[in-house]
Amino acid sequence: MDRKVTTIQDVARAAGVSTATVSRTLAKPSVVAKTTREAVLTAVAETGYRVNATASNLRRQRTGSVIVLLPNIANPFFAQILAGLASVLTPAQYGMLIADTQSGPDPDERLTHYLTSGQADGLVLLDGTLSPEALEIPGRPPVVMACEWMGRDLPSVRVENGRGAAMAVGHLARLGHRAIGHVTGPQGNVLAETRLKGFRGAMEAIGLPLHEEWILEGDFTMDSGAAAARAWLTMEDRPTALFFASDEMAAGFMGLVQRAGIRVPQDLSIVGFDNIEIAQHLSPALTTIRQPRTHIGVRAAELLLSMIETGTRTGPSEVIEVEFIPGGSAGPPPPARS
Amino acid sequence: MDRKVTTIQDVARAAGVSTATVSRTLAKPSVVAKTTREAVLTAVAETGYRVNATASNLRRQRTGSVIVLLPNIANPFFAQILAGLASVLTPAQYGMLIADTQSGPDPDERLTHYLTSGQADGLVLLDGTLSPEALEIPGRPPVVMACEWMGRDLPSVRVENGRGAAMAVGHLARLGHRAIGHVTGPQGNVLAETRLKGFRGAMEAIGLPLHEEWILEGDFTMDSGAAAARAWLTMEDRPTALFFASDEMAAGFMGLVQRAGIRVPQDLSIVGFDNIEIAQHLSPALTTIRQPRTHIGVRAAELLLSMIETGTRTGPSEVIEVEFIPGGSAGPPPPARS
DNA sequence: CCTTCCCATGCAAACGATTACATGCTGGTC
């Protein structure tokens, strides 16, 4: 029966029309007469015809898919952004191709590869550590960055990172903390740097002393949060509160210091960033800054689709609001010793 | 310059050969003479030619991509499996298309769609709740299931779920627990049912009493773990230990009972399943059963690729070992009251 | 020197759709 795939020719024969009419019936039903339209649709149903996407794409000079390039697929942080992207791309009939920049030897080379391979009509870039030069390819498809950003001409969708940091510091200061530290993201990462700058700015604005040794470097992972915890435990003069550039680091830190007998928030206050799912299920629940990741994905996808449709290479960037999420991990500082 | 894309014709002209030779040079370099091969490669480099994947796929009757169909993209549990899949598919020059079954109205319809749309050469299925009938499509591409399974003819890659449950129960029993409960995954899920069966089997084998009211239903999420915690807190006769069908539920449960003043493991012992990243960063670290998710993804991808290459629709299933991960969340039961 | 064979290459037909352009028909207007 269905041994060979049915083509548009088969449908045309069955309906007694030309292939052109079949194609038109499926693409713009309004231009064909009602009777023929019905005949064609019946023939389609009978033969079980499905249009061959590859052939269609070849003729229409498009691919029908979008590549999402992220630093590391295994990082659950991106899962929700992917969900947001998919919720827009799927209804718009675009496939979502996932690739990461870490698995190969040269991340920039991967980007170039995907930009020139013609495998996609557009690209969503979630890795801000790539070099902007890799994007300077004539005739490349449109690119949108999400979460991170670089250069000024590349459209991006991101949150108010600096303001989030300021909200965290402000909250801790209002609780009475004066000795506030920060655990950063990886050096060279624009998110990490912006949050650090936001932290410094807020400390200065409030008039709190800034101890450079209270700024610990992390890389957004739980393990690096735990490493920061080990460093904090050995400090002679410890900050009474810490703002983390990511919830993952905050969680890794909190777990380790709790196992070392430190009480949160009685001995130490903690504020994270992102509001990942586990945050509210920790004990105590994590006080954090919410970053609406699904929404970021949605907006990035919408932006990219509009660029694909209009053929633009550049577009407006969008900055999305953050929200303060109170938890139990931040409280008043312990009474001063000595 | 690069206004129009360069085609194989341009390269052929530049190298002074036919398009056939160019194609052969790129596909099987061994069949063309050394001198011509070099001339072609030079021309390719000069013109910046990239083969048009769509045209190539059309001619070769393939798509060069694989669809991964999962219940919910936002679930971080799948992120590591995706990483495993990608680590095999990318080097093999296959694109990885991601789609979920939840976003549309009818999950089965989505599966049918992807099986018939001819958008992929193969499909990795991570959702075992779909009906097997949806797979009975003549001429469909090969399908491999990962983590879950259904039917007997569909190849799958999964872990020893029953054995993992038995390991958990055995550990708790050796610590002295006799009152052991279980929080299950969602009804109808094959993983949930197998782990539940493993739990019942182990309890019986060891000779421990089974209280049906100590078997709480969850759905693998942290929220459902928290809900189970609320139920446990209201129980008059509480189990002293709980085995959870997922780490997420265990984490959600532990957070809530800890905030209610319960001490883990002094008052209650907890064992999870999966060994998600957060497990070892909780306080106490979660005792759990490790499921090597990256490896599952790797094996599933390898299996699928071999099926694509050989044109088989069926293949061997594979069951991967689990590993007991000791943590701090399981300890001896509290001394009996009254 | 003549076969025979094989190797490297070219020719041209697919792959399956879309769409600009041509055509034929219907119906309205003067």
Add this chain to the structure above:
DNA sequence: GACCAGCATGTAATCGTTTGCATGGGAAGG
């Protein structure tokens, strides 16, 4: 009745590759 407009449909070129078959030339063997 002639003419024109406009609509529905058909014809055929095209998208960029891959690959079965044909071809030509050189080497090897007699």
